[in-house]
Amino acid sequence: MTSALAELSEALANVELTVPAAPARFLRLEFLEDAPEEAAAADVWSVTLDVSGLDAVPAAGDTVGLLCPNAADEVAAALDLLGAESRADRPCRLSLLPGTTKKAARVPPHLPEHASLRHLLTHCVDLRAVPKKPLLQALRDDAPLVMVAAGTGLAPLAGFLEERRARGQRAPAWLVFGCRHPELDFLLRDELEAALRDGFLSRLDTVFSRTGDRQRYVQHVLAEEQARLARWLVDEGAVMYVCGDAKGMAVAVLDEVVQTVAKAKEVPVSEAKKLVQQMQKDGQYRLDVWS
Structure with a gap:
């Protein structure tokens, strides 16, 4: 076997190989310290639907499905x-x-x-449909409301604010909204500031993950405002809505709510998790999330 391998190696050494010429270079690769700001903003469409011909009157929180023909x-x-x-x-x-x-x-x-x-x-039917999420429903007029949204998760909550304005409803409402950059993807900024100014939104906290020395998200705002969150959720029985990314944001927000309940109730985290699960069953903690 050894002699056979030696003979093969010697034969290969005498073979002339023709290597094709490499194509002319036309691309350049550069490593950037930070992503350019314009890369932070994704395309977001605001669509207005004419519902004048519908038998039922849509309400804030309703979901509209568009069925396009399948291939x-x-x-x-x-x-x-x-x-x-x-x-x-x-x-x-x-x-x-x-x-x-x-x-x-x-x-x-x-x-x-x-x-x-x-x-x-x-x-x-939608052959590519993802599992349907529960529909958001309009809240009762006297319910304090805590809303947490990231990116386009703001859309369903904006519907609540529009309905509050239409009804003249000024029950306490607190919105925590996060996006990447205030100048690139701060969605519905004018509408939110108008709702705050006109009393249809009691408090507005914003956080931008691509500004400042460190990345901050909505859960960091909740951690900083833990005492306020405890007062709204535990003492006043506010209904809390979380809208946006299911894998990152929603998990982090849930963890912060559990920590808040544990501290407010002076119970272990394991017991606080059960209390938050009961809040979900009772409709006090609601999710409209996707991945």
């Missing part, structure tokens, strides 16, 4: 998984299963009673 190849893949390609264009009817145990069961109103399966999969 034909994705519909075909779904039909294949269902083993229904041969029957995809036959008429079918949707109805409830006899004896269903689901409470208040009904056929979703946006689905036609008679249609082909291909039509349903193309026009009536």
